Amino acid sequence: MSQRIPILLEKAVSLSPPPIIAEKYKYILRKRIAAVEERDTGQADAAADKIREKIEQWCKWLDHHLSPLLVDAGAPERDVLSVIQSLSDKPQSMEMVEFFDNWVHDSMAGLHQDGADEFLLNGIGLAKFRRVYFGNSADAMIRQVAASENESKLSFEKERRRRHKQDMLEAAEFARTRS
Structure with missing residues (x-):
């Protein structure tokens, strides 16, 4: 998959949007590609580790202001x-797991076998x-x-x-x- 990433980047940039937009999206794509290829030094994981506390601080700041x-x-x-x-690390009930396994369709799941990377497509992944x-x-x-x-x-x-x-x-x- 990582061999296809530079080709995807070049295709995305070659669609000839205005230069300022092309540079913005080229930067975003490079960050996403670095994360996918695990060139990230771990800074993102370290920052994400305390994200709930940061959001709580942010909400208090907003309320105070x-x-x-x-x-x-x-x-x-x-x-x-x-x-x-909304994220939780608590295990879901077996009924919930079975419901998702048997009844929920993920439109991106079929593209996964073709090498599509949802994170590269939408910046948020799953x-x-x-x-x-x-x-x-x-x-x-x-x-x-x-x-x-x-x-x-x-x-x-x-x-x-x-x-x-x-x-x-x-x-x-x-x-x-x-x-």
Whole structure:
């Protein structure tokens, strides 16, 4: 497979997108290829080891700064933080394993025997939400729900900021009148 990677890189770059985009994607592909070929020095694994703690710190920071945690409404099934937060190293029940083994179809699985590397194709590999495929209209519905939830979170935080600002003004006025 690694012999095919340079050919894939050259094909991807030779499609003649604008130069700035070509450079951006060439950089992304090189990083993905390095990870696939295990030229990574282990830094990515070391950073990933503490990812849940970092996300928890990030969420606390957002909350402290009256900011919502939004999802990627354009591709909610690949929202990296949502995927990471949902991961568990606990074994699944036998019923769940049998369900996935016998009833769930992975459209990428058939391409694996042809040497396709899902990580190179989508940058996230298998780490994405698997769901029932109902066609493009369902994809649009999921994106719409994610966008709606983002908007609700934004509205909630805007109101919190407004109340916080009002509280600060009232506290300052109270302190001014007491001195």
